[in-house]
Amino acid sequence: MLRSILGKEELFEKIVYVIRKVLGDDVVGIVLFGSSVYMGMGRDIDLLVVIRRDIDVKEKLRLELEIARELRNDISRDRIFDVHVMSLKDFEQNLAPGSFLMGLALGYRVLLDKAGIEDRILDFLQKIASERYVLHNEYGTWNLSHFAYTTAKLGLKRKRRELEKPSYRNRYEYPGT
Numbered sequence: 001m002l003r004s005i006l007g008k009e010e011l012f013e014k015i016v017y018v019i020r021k022v023l024g025d026d027v028v029g030i031v032l033f034g035s036s037v038y039m040g041m042g043r044d045i046d047l048l049v050v051i052r053r054d055i056d057v058k059e060k061l062r063l064e065l066e067i068a069r070e071l072r073n074d075i076s077r078d079r080i081f082d083v084h085v086m087s088l089k090d091f092e093q094n095l096a097p098g099s100f101l102m103g104l105a106l107g108y109r110v111l112l113d114k115a116g117i118e119d120r121i122l123d124f125l126q127k128i129a130s131e132r133y134v135l136h137n138e139y140g141t142w143n144l145s146h147f148a149y150t151t152a153k154l155g156l157k158r159k160r161r162e163l164e165k166p167s168y169r170n171r172y173e174y175p176g177t
Contacts, residue, residue, distance in 0.1 A: 029050035033106075033107065043080065045080070122159075125151055
C-alpha cells in the first residue's frame with residue numbers, strides 16, 4: 001500500500017513539473033479531480049489548470065492538447081489525461097451551481113496553488129453544502145450537498161495539517177523558481 005501511495009505522489013509531482021514546463025509562470029493552479037480522486041486511479045486523469053491571463057477558445061484548446069500530449073510523452077502513454085485550461089476569471093465564474101466544477105464536491109486534490117485556488121474551492125463547497133443539489137448520472141444518484149459538506153470538511157482539516165508541518169522543496173521543481 002505504501003508503495004502505491006508513494007507512486008501517486010511522484011506522479012502528481014511529475015504532472016506539476018510537466019504543466020509548469022509548458023506554461024511557465026502563467027499557471028497559478030492545478031487541481032486533480034474526477035474518478036482519480038474519489039475512486040482511486042480511474043481510466044483517465046482529470047486535471048483543471050488555472051492560468052493568470054485570459055485566453056480565447058482557440059488558445060484554450062491548443063493549450064489543452066499540448067499539455068495532454070506532453071503529459072503522455074513525459075509520464076505515460078498508457079494514461080489518458082483530460083486537461084481543462086481556464087483563466088482565473090473563468091475559474092471563478094465556473095464556481096457556481098450547474099457548472100462542471102460541481103464535480104469537485106465528490107473529491108479533488110490541489111497539486112499547485114499560487115492564487116488561493118483551494119480557498120475558493122472550499123468556499124464554493126460550503127455554499128453547495130448549505131443547499132440541496134443532486135446529480136443523476138450513469139453511476140447512480142449523488143447527493144452533492146452531502147459530498148460537498150464532507151469534502152469541504154476534509155479539505156479544511158488537510159489545510160490545517162499542512163500549515164503545521166514543515167515545508168519541503170518539490171524535487172520536480174520547475175527550473176528557475
